[in-house]
Amino acid sequence: LGFINLYNKEAGYYSNEHVLAIKIFTSQAAIAIHNARLYENMQHLAIVDELTGIYNRRGLHELGMREVSRVQRFKRPLTALFFDIDHFKQFNDRYSYAVGDQVLRFLTEKLRSQLRDVDLLARYGGEEFVALLPELSLEEGAEIAERLRIDIEQADMNIGEENLHITISIGVAPLVAKPSETDQLAGKEPKLLHELIEKAGRKLHEAKESGRNRVAF
Secondary structure, X not given: OOOOOOOOOOOOOOOHHHHHHHHHXXXXXXXXXXXXXXXXXXXXXXXXXXXXXXXXXXXHHHHHHHHHHHHHHOOXXXXXXXXXXXXXXXXXXXXXXXXXXXXXXXXXXXXXXXXXXXXXXXXXXXXXXXXXEEOOOHHHHHHHHHHHHHHHHHOOEEEOOEEXXXXXXXXXXXXXXXXXXXXXXXXXXXXXXXXXXXXXXXXXXXXXXXXXXXXXX
16 A cells, blocks of 8 residues: 655646656556565465475575574574374375375374464475474473374374374474574574484484384484
C-alpha cells in the first residue's frame, strides 16, 4: 500500500499532464513492489520443503546459523536431534512412493505437534529430519527425543483401510564450542552448525547400529 500527496499553494497548478506523470510513476512503483513480493515468495520457497511444508536443508543452514550465533553470543545451550525413519526403503518397496510421501507428512505433523514453536525443524533429505532445540541441554533434548520416539511408535497411521506403524531412530548432540570461539564467533557459525549436525548424525548411526527404534546421545 502506498500513498502520494502533492501540494502546491498555487491554485490550479496541477494539470492533466501532471496527473499522467503521477500515474506513470505509481504504475512503475506498483510493478517494483509486485516484483519485490515475488522475489520474497521465491526466497521463501527456496528454503521450504515442498512435500512437508517445513524447512529444507538450505533453510536449516540459513536459520540454523542465526540460532548458533544467538546461543553462542549469550552462552545458552543448544541441542540437535537427528531423526531417521527405520527401514523406510523397504516401506516404499512394499507399498508405494505415494504412501511413502504420506508417511513423511505424517511424521512431520507428529514432530511439529510435539516440538515447541521456537524449535527449528527441517527435512534434511529423504527420510531424515533435523531439529534444533534452543535453550535445552543434552539431557533435556534426550528426554524429548525419547518421548517423540515412543509417540511415533504408538501412533496409528491410516492409509486407506489399513493401519500402518513406523518407528524412528534418533541421534542427540549438544553444541559445544571452544572458549576462544565463544568470544570470537564471527564467521564460525557454518562450521559450528555443521559440526553439531555431524555429531547428531553419528549418534543416529549408533542408534541404528544398536537395533533401531531407539535414542542415542
